[in-house]
Amino acid sequence: QDDDSNFKNYKVYLVTDSTMIPPVKTFLGQVEDAVNNGATIIQLREKTLSTRDFIKRAEEVHRLTKPRGIPLIINDRVDVALAVDAEGVHVGQDDMPAKLVRRMIGPTKILGVTCSTPEEAQQVVDEDVADYVGLGTVYATNTKKDVTSPDGIGPSGIKEMLQVLAQQSGKRKKNIQAVAIGGLNQSNASFVYNACRIPQYSISGLAVVSCIMASQDAAQATRDLVQQLQITPLGGRLEEIDKNRQDSCSTLESKLSQLSNSHPLVHHITNNVVKNFSANVTLAIGASPIMSELPQEFDEFASKIPNLGLVLNVGTPNQQLMNVFSSAIKAYNKHQKPIVFDPVACGASGARLDATAKLLNTGFMTVIKGNVGEVMSVWKLTQGYKAKLMVSEQNSDEELMRGVDSVAELSEDQIYAMATDICFEFCPVLVVTGAVNYIVSSDGRTAKVPGGSALMSMVTGTGCSLGSVIAAFVASRADGLQAEHEQDDASTSDKNKHFDIFACVVGAVSLYNTAGKRAAADHKEPGSFMTAFIDELYKLTHSSKSN
Ligand code: 3NM
Ligand code: MG
Known part of the structure; x- marks a missing residue:
């Protein structure tokens, strides 16, 4: 019952992007600042690196995350994840089907799937192999060009998918966690984190790219994000x-x-x-x-x-x-x-x-x-x-x-x-x-x-x-x-x-x-x-x- 992977902390989920590092900053420096200041999970997302460089980079990031007990998730590349013994894999709807990924990585690694529609969320529930879903795109973003809904689906679109996830309980071995992604930053984090919930189901965290990776001060940016996520609304009913x-x-x-x-x-x-x-x-x-x-x-x-x-x-x-x-x-x-x-x-x-x-x-x-x-x-x-x-x-x-x-x-x-x-x-x-x-x-x-x-x-x-x-x-x-x-x-x-x-x-x-x-x-x-x-x-x- 107590599946380890369900107790991972998805609250401050950093997805990396090496193409937006400010001048004088380095990719690894940004990631290090993030993991030292409150990032709880890291996804290495590289769209242009050669396989050899991808593995090298994954090893470097793993050296930062592993001693701190922070899971490293590899985007898309099951082979790279296995090669460096990363803690998990994240796949989109065009990547390897989640069922096959699960078969390849075994039962204990973390598996995440991107969903943009209630139908996609339903499929994740039915397949019963994922640990978490990334739900988006909340708001329009320049970071990812090929998103399903370039205008954003807003908290209401996220809640439609939470509705599907809420109906899983009892039917599945483990509860699927959810994070929201797309256009999120320190100014909207506490709002979105609290808005993306329905009575039976809440998101577990926010996933961000540019508001940390492109920041002049990634350490402060991460601390600000953490602080915003600590704000709990008074209730408001x-x-x-x-x-x-x-x-x-x-x-x-x-x-x-x-x-x-x-x-x-x-x-x-x-x-x-x-x-x-x-x-x-x-x-x-x-x-x-x-x-x-x-x-x-x-x-x-x-x-x-x-x-x-x-x-x-x-x-x-x-x-x-x-x-x-x-x-x-x-x-x-x-x-x-x-x-x-x-x-x-x-x-x-x-x-x-x-x-x-x-x-x-x-x-x-x-x-x-x-x-x-x-x-x-x-x-x-x-x-x-x-x-x-x-x-x-x-x-x-x-x-x-x-x-x-x-x-x-x-x-x-x-x-x-x-x-x-x-x-x-x-x-x-x-x-x-x-x-x-x-x-x-x-x-x-x-x-x-x-x-x-x-x-x-x-x-x-x-x-x-x-x-x-x-x-x-x-x-x-x-x-x-x-x-x-x-x-x-x-x-x-x-x-x-x-x-x-x-x-x-x-x-x-x-x-x-x-x-x-x-x-x-x-x-x-x-x-x-x-x-x-x-x-x-x-x-x-x-x-x-x-x-
Ligand atoms: N996936 P930023 S949006 C990697 O909607 C990614 O599935 C998305 O970047 C999805 O935090 C996105 O800079 C990029 O807006 C989010
Ligand atoms: Mg992908």
């Missing part, structure tokens, strides 16, 4: 939520000084109607706007500009813009810079909802912001994997929505329930805008911020430009989504990046609506309200300065 825990006034004050000290740059890919207004709002709060839809410069922006955030607003969609959105998501994810996603009118048509789903699975969104109608549409996308549950099982969320004929009828509890589902699947922090604004985080925190003024809905752009302010606040953190350990005292338990993002978002929403309220005090018509609103944003963000 509705009944456990303390609905008013966050004090939005004190949050705003501390976040305002962060904002004015950092001069964030907000890159907008937004709709044609609001570009000018969003740029003015961004300037008013002391941040800088940049408008670009040229994918060729996104990577340069994201890699070089500090305190950078992206507003991705799909309000005036077109075919070409979809590619622009995808490129931006990939670049900002790669460099771990924040994205505020605004799914404007995403429920307007089936095509728009499909496009929204595609973007949400292409990469990790730091914050999603929408009105109740948009949030309801995004919520529908979270129900995908549940549709595959057996009919006999109760679907409490369907229960939740039954009887709701219009958005206006949603109760506060229903809004929190939808928001929580979305935060478990698509983003660490969600903002639901309206007469009352709800901010919900995947770690279970929530805040409620009163709306500014009814006049705000009379000025086009006041909805969308909240995205600019949120992006500025989130980007004002010292270094985007990275380097949290440098600002925070290591002794506190609040090392949760999501918490800090949450606080930034609460600050942004508070500022925005306070400005709206102040502007409405003296201006009762939309035109003068609009200019007064910009003035109030300016005053609120510049008054505390001592110049």
